[in-house]
Amino acid sequence: MTVAVDQPVPDFQAQATNGLSVDLAELKGRQVVLYFYPKDSTPGCTTQGQGFRDQQPAFEAANTVVFGVSRDGLKSHENFKAKQGFTFELISDKDEALCQLFDVIKLKKLYGKEYLGVDRSTFLIDRDGVLRQQWRGVKVPGHVDAVLAAAQALNQR
Template sequence: MAVELNKPVADFQAAATSGQQVQLSALKGQQVVLYFYPKDSTPGCTTEGQGFRDQIEAFAKANTVIFGVSRDGLKSHENFKAKQCFPFELISDKDEALCQLFDVIKLKKLYGKEYMGVDRSTFLIDAKGVLRHEWRGVKVPGHVDAVLAAAQELAKA
């Protein structure tokens, strides 16, 4: 059962960097940004992560925590996070449980080959655990600003 706008997101638990287990229900009272990206240390994914990194204080002021999610393992995530100085955790979704919940696995094409991959997508969950915004098929330029504006607006509501 995939997520739906303006409906509560099913509770989940997932392994993340820094030895953390992220559990949605434990984050109640804070807004949560989950951004799904295809692969650690690739150009678009690096730029997107840097955007969230550079706006971390503004997100914090809007009572919003950020998590990056991809199918990469924790070792790859730890290296990516350290190299880019990300002040947020990266969730490893090797079994694709979160990818399925948020319906982000799509048919993609690269150099004429078709494969199933992560469609760059971002989700904003309110402080009560309800999905309030979703961005699918994200283009990186300007995206973090749009997510921040939505988080700030939601924090005021």
Template sequence: MAVALDTPVADFKADATSGQTVQLSDLKGRNVVIYFYPKDSTPSCTTEGQGFRDHYAAFQAANTVIFGVSRDGMKSHENFKCKQAFPFELISDKDESVCQLFDVIKLKKLYGKEYLGVDRSTFLIDQDGVLRQEWRGVKVPGHVEAVLAAAQALNQAE
């Protein structure tokens, strides 16, 4: 079942960079930003990741951890993370289980061809594991700042 606003997000476990395994239930007590992006090392995905990187300290101050998710493999993720100096982990979702939980696989069109791809989306989960805000069909400019403002407001409300 896909996530819904103001309801608990089902616990999930996924492999991430730095040899980590991310489990949502282990993150209780912290707000969580999970952002889904189509592909490592592409222009918009790089710009978005750099935005989260550049505002990382502010997210930390708002008691918020960040995870990027795509269907790329771990080697690609490690290279992308290292090259861009991301201070947060990237989750490899090759089997699309996390993508399906958040319902981000959508029919897309490129040069007239249709395919199933990741819809750029971001989700803000509170300290109790409840989905508090979602952004779907994200346009990169200004997006990270909007997510940060929401994370800061959520942290002040708790």
């Protein structure tokens, strides 16, 4: 089963940085942004993470918690988070359970070789656990601002 806009997101549990166990059901009452990215410490992922970091106060004002998600392990996540001064947690999805739930594993090509990788994607979940907006095949420039605007608008409802 994969998620769909205007449908409840199935509850999930995942391990994140700072020893946090993320449980979607426990986040009810807050909006949630899950942004999936390919790999820690790569240029696009670093720029995207910095954008979410820099807009963190505005997301908090919109009653929205942000999580970055990739297949990297917690140790890699902790290093990436510390080096970049991220103020939000990173979820480790080594078993690809969240990647499969949100259908973000896609066939990609690099230097003529095909492989399965994470398609940069972002999902906005409302206070009741319903998926309200999704962005797939994300290009980094301007993306964080678009997500923030959507979170602010949703928070006004």
